[in-house]
Amino acid sequence: MEIRLQQAPFLPGALLDAFTARLGGAGAVVSFTGIVRDEAGTLGAMEIEHYPGMTERALEQIGREAMARWTLADLLIVHRHGRLAPGEPIMMVATASSHRAAAFESAEFLMDYLKSRAPFWKKEIGADGAAWVAAKDADEDALGRWSSEP
Amino acid sequence: MEIRLQQAPFLPGALLDAFTARLGGAGAVVSFTGIVRDEAGTLGAMEIEHYPGMTERALEQIGREAMARWTLADLLIVHRHGRLAPGEPIMMVATASSHRAAAFESAEFLMDYLKSRAPFWKKEIGADGAAWVAAKDADEDALGRWSSEP
Amino acid sequence: MIDVLYFAWVRERIGLPKERVETDAATVAELVEELKAREARYAAAFEDVSALRVALDQDLADFDASLRGVREVAFFPPMTGG
């Protein structure tokens, strides 16, 4: 299990190849990458605030919970903070298992928990000012599906 | 939509970075990579036979079906044939969407259809001889969840 | 005349990947009966058609499908891609 909290940009594919190269016999690798969107073309930057100390604890807890729920060969969580430009990767997760269902489910689990339980807050900085991104009810609701054992 | 059928090895992460770089505003990218397993340490090689002509048609159909069912910015399917060594990637899919649920679901859909509807047959070549990999009922069953509209 | 293709263990059991077949079979099932009557290796390959899949002109089909207008029939085990 590898967890990275960083300001620096990263290349998801380069991390995916490194993650895959060190796996033993796992046959299924799933990755998710979140990218700073700018559909309207008006976003100047995204600023990601976090809670130093609690963030690392939360990422570790979420990772350990996924390792406990599914039979995984390995998992990776990378999350940035600070100022990001449109089109840059914000975060990624990767999971590896012998079974594709376990790899997919655990990656979705990591994403649902990162969205609503890891102490990050996004602020969009545009030409007309800045605004905090509101949490979505759908993201909170998504956690419900993990309340029973898989 | 990009579809590749090839004998040559490939690096999933390199393809993922190229796929991500050419996306416009999509915020969510999911990838799945299938790797030649060798849990027992006895596998010499995996030989993948396919049905030239039908394979390309099937991959195109499966890709177009995913693009029709979900709002995707792009998708990628890569599948190898011929002789593969343990640890080598067999295939990958990548999907990109504004919404992570669409990216995850469409990647799972592509995998379920590739497993049971694309004309590939795997043969494991070991020290003691060769054996065709049997299709799993679970893979056939997995298709059932896509029988209604998402 | 119809092209008949075999893949994976069906190809190995019959001993060839492809052949041209002169047939008046109206359906896949009738073609299978004709092939089984030929030689033991065909009878062995088609012994349990529930373990086989068939494609007509490169689209998956059923064993009771009509062969009218079909140019290429392929027999193979369930696919194991991905």
Next chain:
Amino acid sequence: MIDVLYFAWVRERIGLPKERVETDAATVAELVEELKAREARYAAAFEDVSALRVALDQDLADFDASLRGVREVAFFPPMTGG
């Protein structure tokens, strides 16, 4: 004495990221009432606690949780990671 941390728009509304607070509050809710009574900017930040989350010593907690033994309280809006 307890460390109180604010994040995102809670930090902006109150105007500081962290402060040490002398309090006898037994619960988070009592601490919130004390803070609201201080100044308008606190009253504004804590106007609707249903829009806020609280962590005690870096673990998520409820507003009726006890502050006994707690050294660090953090208030923030719902998280938007990932």
